[in-house]
Amino acid sequence: MASGQHHDRATLGWSLPIGLAAGSLLGPTAGVIAFTAFLFGGLWLSPDLDTQSNALHRWGPLGVIWWPYRRLIPHRSIWSHGPLVGTAVRLLVLLGWTLLISSLVPAINPNKVLTALPWALQNHPQQTAALLLGLEASVWLHLLQDGDPWPAEWTRRQRRVRRQRQRR
Ligand SMILES: [Zn+2]
Numbered sequence: 001m002a003s004g005q006h007h008d009r010a011t012l013g014w015s016l017p018i019g020l021a022a023g024s025l026l027g028p029t030a031g032v033i034a035f036t037a038f039l040f041g042g043l044w045l046s047p048d049l050d051t052q053s054n055a056l057h058r059w060g061p062l063g064v065i066w067w068p069y070r071r072l073i074p075h076r077s078i079w080s081h082g083p084l085v086g087t088a089v090r091l092l093v094l095l096g097w098t099l100l101i102s103s104l105v106p107a108i109n110p111n112k113v114l115t116a117l118p119w120a121l122q123n124h125p126q127q128t129a130a131l132l133l134g135l136e137a138s139v140w141l142h143l144l145q146d147g148d149p150w151p152a153e154w155t156r157r158q159r160r161v162r163r164q165r166q167r168r
Contacts, residue, residue: 002145004054010145011042011138018137022130030130037134045090045135047142050080065097081143087136 002010018038023031046055049066050073056063069090073079080086095113102108120128 034134041138
């Protein structure tokens with residue numbers, strides 16, 4: 001399992017190649033978005049928000065928004081470290097907080113928050129794809145660095161569940 005520093009260094013090192021690759025496929029704006037999303041994904045929206053990590057500390061006092069995520073999701077579980085699943089869960093946490101704030105601040109319409117992603121996909125498909133790809137690519141780098149795209153924790157838990165079922 002790689003340390004936080006290794007994850008950070010790899011994120012910084014791979015951000016430019018990822019941005020250039022996305023830029024050559026989807027255009028320069030999408031390239032910049034993928035580059036930024038990859039950096040944000042690796043340094044702030046890391047799967048390791050499920051534990052005391054560099055990513056969590058970067059949020060400063062705002063790190064409190066990840067408290068439910070950290071409490072409910074065991075470190076390196078499929079819900080934080082699963083491909084696609086982890087990113088979806090973290091985006092849902094951010095969406096949940098945004099909805100909560102928008103319901104308290106009259107100037108922000110919660111419906112607009114909910115329709116933002118479908119609207120972006122429809123009106124700026126390449127840029128939205130670059131954003132999501134950048135975020136997800138940072139997770140894959142994280143998983144590859146940890147040395148196992150299928151963490152041992154998942155298998156161990158599955159084995160335990162299977163054993164419990166056999167006992168019954
Ligand atoms: Zn991790």
